[in-house]
Amino acid sequence: MTQRKVIIIGAGFSGISAATCLAQQGYEVTVLEKNATPGGRARSYTAQGFTFDMGPSWYWMPDVFESYFGRFGKSTSDYYDLKRLDPSYTVIFGENDFVQVPASIEAFRNMLEQWEEGSAERLDDFLEQAGYKYDVGINQLVYKPGRSISEFMSPKLLFDVLRMDVFQSFYKHIRRFFSHEKIIKLMEFPILFLGALPQNTPALYSLMNYADISLGTWYPMGGMYKIIEGMVQLAEEKGVSFLYNQDVQQIEVQQGVARRVQTATGTFEADVVVASADYHHVEKKLLSPVHQTYSDTYWRNRVMAPSSLIFYLGVNKRLQNLNHHNLFFDEDFGPHANEIYTNPKWPSKPLFYVSAPSVTDASVAPEGCENLFILIPVAPGLQDTEEVREKYYHLVMDRLERLTKQEIRSNVIYKRSYAHQDFISDYNAFKGNAYGLANTLLQTALLKPSMKSKKVKNLFYTGQLTVPGPGVPPSLISGQVVASEVAKEFGFAALPANV
Secondary structure (H helix, E strand, O other): OOOOEEEEEOOOHHHHHHHHHHHHOOOEEEEEOOOOOOOHHHOEEEEOOEEEEOOOOOEOOHHHHHHHHHOOOOOHHHOOOEEEOOOOEEEEEEOOEEEEEOOOHHHHHHHHHHHOOOHHHHHHHHHHHHHHHHHHHHHOHHHOOOOOHHHHOOHHHHHHHHOOOOOOEHHHHHHOOOOOHHHHHHHHHHHHHHOOOHHHOEHHHHHHHHHHHHHOOEEEOOOOHHHHHHHHHHHHHOOOEEEOOOOEEEEEEEOOEEEEEEEOOOEEEOOEEEEOOOHHHHHHHHOOHHHOOOOHHHHHOOOEOOEEEEEEEEEOOOOOOOOOEEEEOOOOHHHHHHHHHHOOOOOOOOOEEEEOHHHOOHHHOOOOOEEEEEEEEEOOOOOOOHHHHHHHHHHHHHHHHHHHOOOOHHHEEEEEEEOHHHHHHHHOOHHHOOOOEOOOHHHOHHHOOOOEOOOOOOEEEOOOOOOOOOOHHHHHHHHHHHHHHHHHHOOOOOOOOOO
16 A cells, blocks of 8 residues: 655654654655754754754753653663753852752752741642642643543543643742742743743643752753754654755645645645644745635734744853853843733843853863853844844843853854844744743643644644644654644554553
8 A cells, every 4th residue: 555645844843753653653754844954943053163052952851752762662862861960050049149959859948948938848749739730731631632622521631630720820829839039930930931921821830840840950962952863863763754955835735635745946745744834834824825724813812932032152261150051030030021921022131041051061062162052031023133132142241241250252252143033034933933832821722723724634733833832842742642643534553542
């Protein structure tokens, strides 16, 4: 029997994941990637002896990665070496106020107890709840395709959902346990990955705190791109073909069925199309209006996660007072959050994040040098100019140098910036967003853009604009879920039971 052909648009985490799962099911899978290398936002590049991960830099939820490789009889250790970071990260609250967040839960408990009496015991209660949410959320809910309310109709699952504080805000939930300002900031920090204010994020997402505190912060030696390299190697072992520099121009639809995918250099026949590219771009640019599921008004009303202004810096000396991950919370997040979510504008006093992977991994920088990745969360849709980028470079460097008590700028021998226009150019990102849709209550599960087109019978979507949402582990899961939906709909054997 002739193999059914699947064309996957985009070689990010979700696209590679979907491709490998479908190849395992017997499909002939071709991945068309716009850029010259795989990885999407998780691409990597080298310059002047420095190796930079372009996007994701946090390795959380190690069980999700292990589960992914395990479904193919492999382990993460077959492809890359993991190291648990200790301290997990550093939070800079102000001058001479650096908090090293320990990997040990007991040490973490002791730190909180020093700030707020009784908080260690309350942490135990908080983590017990968060662990339950993690178990149900990560092992059950996120594997639901979100296409029908019937997916959530089992009595046990309904009971579980009711216990998971879906209708309470994270903001209120965290304040039931803690009142000390530093503890609250530590607990609210992971919510920044979800793209919404704590007031608008369901308390369900305390599962992120469980991932942070209980499961730890890890690093794949060589950089986050090692994950992509491992995934591509596994996909190719399963027979997946990757074609690069293939900018898709059109999905040709006949009688409600996607028949061909056209790029600037060729046409590819398809029995199934899976879009791992930007959902909005695929709908509005690759499909004719009659085949689009969502209107312009729908997209205008979506709450987007932030974009980012990123600086990749190569420094010709080793730096002091920096760990692998560093969160600069020396300014009030309230005004910055308002400038991201409520009144979008370039921020006046932004919080920012610095990753220095060379602290852990000598391979990412020349000897005696430091590799820095600096990220400022900013509102999507802003006007992005070189003048603005340069202004914020100096604003951030002023604070970085003052707080870490050292000269850095004069030692920068390599510098590159990346922001809205780059996200649009490289990934066709809607409004230049970096993280997809915000995880608000009204953009959860069934209320996200559908994984299956309502107008094209064999067109599916995966990635950060559909279920389960933004982030590396969710994108990895999203590819597995969409592969399961394709396999079920086209009569192939179902994927393993956890999907």
